[in-house]
Amino acid sequence: MRDFFLYTRTLPGLPQLPRLICVGLETQSLPTYGQSGRKRDDRPHAIFQYTIAGEGVFRNASGTHLIKPGCGFLCESHDPEITYSYPSGAKTPWQFLFVDIAGRAAHVFIHDLINKFGALYELPPTHPVIERLMALRVYDQVGCLLSATENTRLVLDLLQALLASKESALEKNPDHVLIKRVHEYIQAKMATRITVSSLADDLGISREHLTRVFTAQSGMSPYQHILACKIECACGLLRSANPPSIKEITSRLGFDHVDHFTRAFKRITHCAPREFNRLGVLPTAHRIR
Secondary structure, three states: OEEEEEEEEEEOOOOOOOEEEEEEEEEEOOOOOEEEHHHOOOOOOEEEEEEEEOOEEEEEOOEEEEEOOOEEEEEEOOOOOOEEEOOOOOOOOEEEEEEEEEOHHHHHHHHHHHHHHOOEEEOOOOOHHHHHHHHHHHHOOOOEEEEHHHHHHHHHHHHHHHHHHHHHHHOOOHHHHHHHHHHHHHHHOOOOOOOHHHHHHHHOOOHHHHHHHHHHHHOOOHHHHHHHHHHHHHHHHHHOOOOOOHHHHHHHOOOOOHHHHHHHHHHHHOOOHHHHHHHOOOOOOOOOO
């Protein structure tokens, strides 16, 4: 049973921007209720489905998950790995808020969220974005016309809330804390010669543990990160109004020799320091990281 269902319309039409297709509140208690990414025949879109009461079952490549009150899942509608349904043997109806999202920019953001954090998210029912979505039920009988700005902001606020919920949990993760300590250490010791061994010693951990955790969390080794931070700092110095000499930058950033700094700069940026100094920007699309 649908408590409310609302298609949203947007003016002006900017199809690449994130936008709500529809939003609704639904209650299901039939064991036959379910959706499968393999069997959908509508246009591909993204889905956020959030439990208000009762619970549902969501399945994806990582397993089977109960979606309890205050929890939701984010997915691509036509992902062949996903299904969601009313749990077999459940006695309490599953009431959920659902949001269908379109727009290329939204799909890129959602794809990144799922790849990084998975499909499951927690938000309190009093979260402002949940309350705003629920408040749209006043348009149930009359329809809803949103400006492109209003629609995009609502989708981005939802996605930002999901991201923030994961980042809040990350702040308490020991591995995340270690990554922050490494970055703070490098910034404080930028003018010195930093090795992975000296970094590990000063942080009171083994080099092997540092390398394993840092690489798993960031996708790059501690040595690569040290070098990238120093070269980013060098780029900032070279872009300043009165850039120091290459020799002075070499000394400021703890490199032993100008040749060592120049080789490192070219390896990271694909151009020589003097060329970067002359152009003010990197000559290629290469990104430091």
